Structure formats: structure tokens, C-alpha cells
Amino acid sequence: MTSPLEARSLSLIREGNDVLDGVSFTVAQGEIFALLGGNGAGKSSTLLTFLGFLEPSDGDVLVHGENVGSDIAAARSAIAYLPEAASLYGHMTAYENLDYFLDLAGKSAGRSDIDAALDRVALPDEARTRRLQSYSKGMRQKTAIALALLRETPILLLDEPTSGLDPVAIDEFHDLVTALAKGGQTILMVTHDVYGACQVADRIGLLRGGQLVGSFTAENGERIDTETVHAAFAQRQSA
Amino acid sequence: MSSAIRIAREEWRLWLRSKVVIAAALIIAVLLAATSFLTAGRVVDEQSQRLDKQVAAEEAFFSQPDRHPHRMVHYGHYAFRPPPPLAAFEPGVDAVTGQSIFLEGHRQNTAMFADTKASADLGGFATLSPANLYQLLLPLLLIVLGHALFLRERESGTLAVLLAQGQSGVKLAMGKGLALLSVIAALMIPLVAVAIYSISLGESAMAASSLVFSYFIYLCIWGALVLAASIILKQRAVSLGVLVFVWLFAALIVPRFAINASSAAIDAPGKIESDLIMLAEQRKLGDGHNAADPAFQRLQAQVLEQYEAETIEELPINWRGIVASYSEAELTDLLNEHAENRMGLEASQSRMFDLFGVISPTISIGSVSRTLSGTDLATHHRFLRESETLRFNFVQAVNQVHVEDLDYARDLNRNASDEAGQLARVSADSWKVLEEFRFVSDASGDRLSRAALSLGVMIAWLLASVSIVFLAARRVRM
Ligand SMILES: Nc1ncnc2c1ncn2[C@@H]1O[C@H](COP(=O)(O)OP(=O)(O)OP(=O)(O)O)[C@@H](O)[C@H]1O
Numbered sequence A: 001m002t003s004p005l006e007a008r009s010l011s012l013i014r015e016g017n018d019v020l021d022g023v024s025f026t027v028a029q030g031e032i033f034a035l036l037g038g039n040g041a042g043k044s045s046t047l048l049t050f051l052g053f054l055e056p057s058d059g060d061v062l063v064h065g066e067n068v069g070s071d072i073a074a075a076r077s078a079i080a081y082l083p084e085a086a087s088l089y090g091h092m093t094a095y096e097n098l099d100y101f102l103d104l105a106g107k108s109a110g111r112s113d114i115d116a117a118l119d120r121v122a123l124p125d126e127a128r129t130r131r132l133q134s135y136s137k138g139m140r141q142k143t144a145i146a147l148a149l150l151r152e153t154p155i156l157l158l159d160e161p162t163s164g165l166d167p168v169a170i171d172e173f174h175d176l177v178t179a180l181a182k183g184g185q186t187i188l189m190v191t192h193d194v195y196g197a198c199q200v201a202d203r204i205g206l207l208r209g210g211q212l213v214g215s216f217t218a219e220n221g222e223r224i225d226t227e228t229v230h231a232a233f234a235q236r237q238s239a
Numbered sequence B: 001m002s003s004a005i006r007i008a009r010e011e012w013r014l015w016l017r018s019k020v021v022i023a024a025a026l027i028i029a030v031l032l033a034a035t036s037f038l039t040a041g042r043v044v045d046e047q048s049q050r051l052d053k054q055v056a057a058e059e060a061f062f063s064q065p066d067r068h069p070h071r072m073v074h075y076g077h078y079a080f081r082p083p084p085p086l087a088a089f090e091p092g093v094d095a096v097t098g099q100s101i102f103l104e105g106h107r108q109n110t111a112m113f114a115d116t117k118a119s120a121d122l123g124g125f126a127t128l129s130p131a132n133l134y135q136l137l138l139p140l141l142l143i144v145l146g147h148a149l150f151l152r153e154r155e156s157g158t159l160a161v162l163l164a165q166g167q168s169g170v171k172l173a174m175g176k177g178l179a180l181l182s183v184i185a186a187l188m189i190p191l192v193a194v195a196i197y198s199i200s201l202g203e204s205a206m207a208a209s210s211l212v213f214s215y216f217i218y219l220c221i222w223g224a225l226v227l228a229a230s231i232i233l234k235q236r237a238v239s240l241g242v243l244v245f246v247w248l249f250a251a252l253i254v255p256r257f258a259i260n261a262s263s264a265a266i267d268a269p270g271k272i273e274s275d276l277i278m279l280a281e282q283r284k285l286g287d288g289h290n291a292a293d294p295a296f297q298r299l300q301a302q303v304l305e306q307y308e309a310e311t312i313e314e315l316p317i318n319w320r321g322i323v324a325s326y327s328e329a330e331l332t333d334l335l336n337e338h339a340e341n342r343m344g345l346e347a348s349q350s351r352m353f354d355l356f357g358v359i360s361p362t363i364s365i366g367s368v369s370r371t372l373s374g375t376d377l378a379t380h381h382r383f384l385r386e387s388e389t390l391r392f393n394f395v396q397a398v399n400q401v402h403v404e405d406l407d408y409a410r411d412l413n414r415n416a417s418d419e420a421g422q423l424a425r426v427s428a429d430s431w432k433v434l435e436e437f438r439f440v441s442d443a444s445g446d447r448l449s450r451a452a453l454s455l456g457v458m459i460a461w462l463l464a465s466v467s468i469v470f471l472a473a474r475r476v477r478m
């Protein structure tokens, strides 16, 4: 069976700089793969290549075994993407934002579906009819997560999903992601939060300087050991 | 297509929630309504005034008492050019050319303004016509509204989200384009109202709707340029700056330059210079008031031979009338030749000016607008020609009365006494020779074919700018 997501010796050059250099990994269906790395490691860039926003300078990115470049539309319709900065419209309410983007995605969601998703991310009722320009960072992030949920795509690409969330919301989010994976969705999330990655990921890839320099897998139903990963992360960072 | 409509709708939501946009829209709406209303009112007034004056001038001529015919030649007549209905929108050259001419024997007067009020208006309000607003101000409004149409999404990161929902750059561009198109459609409403009003005043529906169509094309060109800039450029300030510069260039700099360039390239002699040349040539023709002028000896020989007479006294007709008629014809030939020369030069200058439409669509729309409205130079020239024909015909008709209805001996004797003067008159009935003059606009087909070249240039502009939008939109990755 082909994996939902696969990078094959993926290299990427952005404005003359090598950003990714021969990165290979696969994410299986229902798996949570966390790409961990420091600032500028190339995490966000990796997600962008899966969406066809950036073109690999070498190697391939595949979605459901299909080269992204050959059918960008197909890749995008299979993927829900949570961008690094929760980029939604400040002049619209949460309802309006979600309705608009879902409409453009060709997904019809009623008010009750939207409410259900906003319940899952715990966005307060009172906020839902306010314009996003009056939201806190975390509230915007929750709205953006709700959009990704509502797309109901087989694949989720999450860029720093817990950024801006308070500890309670982070825990709730981890439960949510775990549940989604159980439901069969394939999740690739990128983060520099070692603890968070260890909490949810089935597998962690350590990215540094555009290369995959380490890999950790949860075994026997246990979580990946935070200490080990942290040590590797810190070591690699200072190396 | 449905996604394009949705994107356009959301753009409207943003505009409607923006105080700046609403304020700008209100100001434009008030300006458009006010100028359309004011100019429409003025045109209706002027139309009826000038028609009244034309009729009054004809009645004054007809009601002259028994007179010596040559006194009627000098009494003269007026030709008036009423503004066409669409002048309410586009005053065109009417603002700078005269709209009435005093017609008299032996002279071609220049057109003058029908009344002092009209010329006093020139400095101030005449320049703020609805056409000017459409040509200059509305593109600026489109720039303000649209320079960040695409860029805003890029800058705020929502472009990536839109694309991630499966929208292509082209679809987004279509949505944004549709939003601008709907603005343009709304902006067309005042013009459509003026057009309908002008049709009710007798304007051809063809000309009026072509005018609406042309302005629609013109604003679409600007819309496409604005959209292209917002796709291609990466910063709001740069996009605004570039577009304002393009606007300055197309709407102000090129027209200025085009006027200078076309008048420099096609050199029309100054008025004093050409008047002097003409006077010299005129002197050679002889004075038509003096039948004894040696310039008329050959004519005399011809006429005597034709009537088999020995002396002019023996002629069955009035020799002084013959001379007046002959010299009027000669002089008119000369005057017409000069007038045609001057009009030819002006027409070539205006054609050359129109060519600059290739680098500025504002030039093309100006030309199309004046032509379709019937306020272009060609229409003014036709007025000059038709009023000249009117002049020549009435002068020669009165001269013919002089030839046939006034005895030569009595004519010669006219200054001997009051009584002799009374005898050297013809009946007031003779003044009926004056033709009725009603200046009307060109047929819409003629106007359209005159406007075709500039309209074609505009359509080429539109195709080019829309292509740029599509090419740029296809390259949008994020
Ligand atoms: N728009 C861009 N144009 C050119 N280079 C870029 C651009 N964005 C990022 N880069 C470069 O690509 C490299 C990887 O950036 P990327 O955003 O993928 O890092 P990241 O791992 O997501 O970092 P962070 O944790 O800070 O989000 C960096 O060296 C960065 O300078």
C-alpha cells in the first residue's frame, strides 16, 4: 500500500540557499509523524513542498503515491493545512471565515458542523460571531485548527499547531490529534516543541540544516522518551 | 465560476466594512450625480436657447422692410450650433470652439460663444464634466480600491490558505477581477442614466449605448491593469506607487505631450500670419462694391457678349448685381480654400493626437467620447462648412435679387436723393430666399466609424491587460 505522504531525497533551494538536502521519510495512514527542528531547520518549507507551493529542486514529494507536481489540485484536496501563522480574515467572524474557506474548498458545512468543530477546539460561544481582529492569538489558532478539522481530509499538515495555545488547550489539542489519527487521518506536524512532539507522535524525525539527522519511534504502546529526544535535539543544535 | 462569485462577494464584504471605501464611494457618487445633473440641465437650456435664437434670427431676417438688396447682404444672419444631447456628458471641443457664427457678405467670421455666460463657465466648471470624472477620477478610484486586491492576501498570509483550499491563482484572479468588474458596473450607472436621458432628448440609441460600452471598456482596462499590478508586485506601497505613476503618465503626461507633439509635427500657421496672406490674395480679386474696378473687365466683356449688348446700360440685368455675385463667388473660393487648409491641418493634428492612444488609453477614450457624443472637431468643422454654405447661399440669393429685380439705372442713381433711394429698393418678399438652418448631429453610423480606430486601440489595450492578468495569475504559487 502506498503511504499517504512520502518525501524521496527531497532537496529544496529557496532564493539560492539550500533549505532541504536529501530528506526522505514516509508517513503511514493513521500515523502521527512529528518533524522536529530548530528555527530555520526547514520544517515549514517541507510542508510547503507537499502542498505544491514550493517545487523541489531535486527528489520527489508524493501524496498517495502521486507526485505532487503532476497534480497539485489533487494533493491540495487531500490535505488540510494549518499554516504557521493562523492566517484568517480579521474583518470576518469565525463563522464567516470558516464558511468562506470551506466553500472555496468545495465543502459544504452547515452552522451545526461549524459549531461542532469550534466546540472541539473550545472556542467560546460568545466569540464566534465576533470579528477575528478582536481575537487573542490562541483564539485565532483555534479557529484555524477548526478549519483544518472541518475539511475532513485524509491528511493533515500542521505547522506549529500548539503555538499560542495555553497549557490546557495544548493538552486538549493533543487528545484531539490522537483521536483524529485513530479515526484514520494521517498527520504530519512540524514543531520545535520536544515535549509536545513526544506526547502525540508515533514517530519523530529530527531535522537540522535541511537534513534528517535522527529518528525516534514509539514502541510497545509507550510514548517516545522526552529526555532522549531532548538530548539529541540539544546536541544536534549545538553541534 | 461559483468560486469566483464567492471571492468577489467576500471582497465586497471587506469594502462595505471599510469606512475609507464607503467614504470614497459616497464622494464619487455625489460628484458624478452633481456634475451629470448640472451639465444635463445646462445642455437642455442651451439647446432650447440656441434653437430659439436661430428661429429669432430667421424671423428678424424675413421681417426686414423693403431695402436695397446689398444692404441685406450686410445685414447678415446667424448660424447656431445647439449642443447635442450627449454634450451633457461630454462637452468635448464645444468648450473651446464657438457655437454661433455671424454670417455676412464678403467675410467668413470665426465662430464665437453663444453668450458670455458660456465662455465665463469655461475657466471653472466646464472642465469638470462627467466625462472628465470618468476618464480621470474613476481610474484613480479603481487604483485605490484595487491596488492591494491580491497583495493583501499575500501580505496577510491568507493567499496560502486560499490556495490550500484548492483555489488556483487564475481562479482567485477571476474572483478579484469579478469584484472590480462589479464596481465598474456600479460606476457605469450614472453614465447609463445620462445615456437614457439623452435618448429621451432625441439622441440615437446606437450612439448612446456605444458611448456606454466604450467607457465600460476603458474602465475595464484600468481594472485589469490594477489587478495585474496587485498580482505581480509584492508590496502594497510599490503597487500603489506604480499605479499612480501609470495614471499620471496616461491621464496627464501623455495627453500634454501629445498636444505639443502633434502641433509641433503639423505646423499650422498662426492666425495673424494666415490673415495677412489672405488679405494680399483678396486684394488681387478686386472690390465687389466697385463695378468699375479693372479686375472685372474680363467679366464685363463676357457678359456683354452673352447678352449681345454694347454697354452695360443696355443689359437686361443689373451689372452691379452681377459684379457683386461674381466677386462673392471668387472671394468665397479663396476663403474656402484657406478654411479647408486650416481645417485639414487641425484634422491631421487631431488624428496624430489620437495615435498617442497606443501609449495611453485615456487619449483613446477621450477621442471616442467626443466623437460619439457629437462634440468632436469633425462635427465642429461640419458646422463651419454648413454654416458657410448657408452664408454663401443667402448672399448669392440676395445678389440674384439684385441682378434680376433692381433696375441698373435706379441702382446707380440711389444716392441722388431720398426719393431716388426709395426707388432703389426691392420688396421685402425677396428676403424669403433665406434657407432655414438646423444643425443636427451626424448619423450614429458615421460617428461610430469615425470612432472605430480609437475604439479598436482600446480593445487592444483591454486584451493586452487582461492577458497580463492571466499570465501573472498562472504563475502565482503562493
Ligand atoms: N520566503 C522565503 N524566501 C526565501 N527563503 C526562505 C523563505 N522562508 C524561509 N526561508 C529560508 O528557508 C530556510 C528554512 O525555513 P523554514 O521556514 O522552513 O524553517 P522552519 O524550520 O519552519 O523554522 P521555524 O521554526 O522558525 O518556523 C531558512 O533558512 C529560511 O531562511
Ligand SMILES: [Mg+2]
Residues within 6 Å of the ligand: A043, A044, A045, A084, A159
Ligand atoms: Mg516554520
